[in-house]
Amino acid sequence: MSLPTAPARSVSRPRRSAPRGLALAQLVNSVGDGAFYVTSALYFSRVVGLTPGRIGLGLTLAWAVGAVAGVPLGHLADRRGPRGATVALAAATSLSVAGLLLVRSYAAFLLVVLAYAIAQCGLAAARQSLLAGLVEPGARTGVLARLQAAGNAGIAVGAGIGAVALHLDTSAAYLCVLGVDALAFAGCAVLLGRLPAVEAGGGSGGGERRSATVLRDRPFALVTFLNTVMLLRMPLISLALPLWIAEHTAAPGWSVSALLVLNTGAVMLFQVRTAAGVTGLPGAVRAVRSGGVLMLASCAVFAVSGGLAAWAALVVLVAGAVLLVWGEMRQSAGAWQIAFDLAPAGRQGQYQGFFGVGVPVARMVGPVLLTTLVIGGGVTGWLVLGGLFLAAGAAMGPAVRRAERRTVGNAPRSTGNPGKTVLEE
Known part of the structure; x- marks a missing residue:
C-alpha cells in the first residue's frame, strides 16, 4: 500500500481538535482490540482448530517480527509523513483482522497474524510520530495520558462485546467479533485521515544513514x-x-x-x-x-x-x-x-x-x-x-x-x- 507524501507544510499551530481526534481514533480501535483480546484464543482453537501450543508459538513469532518491523515503519512515517503512514497502517490492520475470518490452516494463521503484528507495531510508532507533529512538546504527555484513558475505556467496552461471544460460544459469534475488530480499525483509519497533515521530517537525502540512526x-x-x-x-x-x-x-x-x-x-x-x-x-x-x-x-x-x-x-x-x-x-x-x-x-x-x-x-x-x-x-x-x-x-x-x-x-x-x-x- 503506497503512502501519500505529506504536503510541504509544517503544522506549527495544530488545530485544537487534534488531541480529541487522536483520542477518538484510539477509543474506536481499542473497542476492537478489547473484543479481540478476550475471544481470539478460543476462535483459533475452536473454529480454526489449532492447539494452544501452536497458537502460542505463532503469536510469539509474529510479535517478534512485529517488534523488529516497528523501527523501519516508524522511519517510513518520518520520511513520508506520519498521517499517511498511520492511515495506511490502520487500514492494513483492518485488512489483516478481516483475513483472520478466512483462516482455516496453520500456514494461513501464521501469515495473517504476522501481517497483523507488523501493522500493529508500525501503527503504534507512526501514531506517536503523528502526535509529536500535532501536539506542542509540553502537552504531549498529557495528551498521551488521555489516549491511555480512552484506550482503556475502549478495551472495557470491547471486552463486554467479547463476553457476549464467549457466552454464545458459537463460530458465528466469534466471526462477528472479528468483524467488529476489522470495522473498528477501518473507522480508526478514517478518523486519523481527518487529522491535520504533518510535514515529513526525514529530509530528502541520506536515507540509509538516517534509517540506522536509532540502531546506533x-x-x-x-x-x-x-x-x-x-x-x-x-x-x-x-x-x-x-x-x-x-x-x-x-x-x-x-x-x-x-x-x-x-x-x-x-x-x-x-x-x-x-x-x-x-x-x-x-x-x-x-x-x-x-x-x-x-x-x-x-x-x-x-x-x-x-x-x-x-x-x-x-x-x-x-x-x-x-x-x-x-x-x-x-x-x-x-x-x-x-x-x-x-x-x-x-x-x-x-x-x-x-x-x-x-x-x-x-x-x-x-x-x-x-x-x-x-x-x-x-x-x-x-x-x-x-x-x-x-x-x-x-x-x-x-x-x-x-x-x-x-x-x-x-x-x-x-x-x-x-x-x-x-x-x-
Missing part, C-alpha cells in the same frame, strides 16, 4: 532496555497475579476479575491527573523512579498475601493492586516524556518504533520469567521481581543523562522549563 544510538537503547524491564508489569497483572491468587492464596476466585477491573478503572480515571505534573525530562525521571519504588512495594505486599484467611488475602491483594497501578501510571507518564524528549527532531517515528519494542518483548519474555519467579519462587521471587523494578527505575536517571548528552542540541525539548535539563537536575 546506544544510550537510547539502554533507556529502552530499562523501560522494557519495567514493562514486565504488563504480564504481572494479566498472568502472574491471577496464577498466584489461584495457587497460593485463599482469596475468592472472583478477586482476579475485581483486581483487573480496579486496574483498568484507575487508569481511566487517574492517568491524566497522574501525568499532569510530568512536563520535562527531570520530572519524567522522577516519575519513573517513583514508579519503580511503588512497584517494589506492590510486589512486597503481594508476597504476604499467601497463607492469609480469604478476607485478609483479598484486602492485601487490593492494597497491592492499588500500589501497582499507581506505579504503572507514574512509570507510563515518565516513559512517554523520556521517549519524546530524547528523539532527535524529524526522527520521532523510528525512535518511537524502537522504544515501543519494549511492549512486545515484555509480552513475549514476561510470562515465562514472571511465572518462574512468582509461582516457582514464592515470596523470594516476588521480592526479586520488585528489586528489578526498583533497579530499573533508579538506573533510568543516569541512563537518560547519558542519552541527553548524546542528543543535546539536536533533539527538541518537551520540558515545561526549557532552561533546565536532566543534566542540571
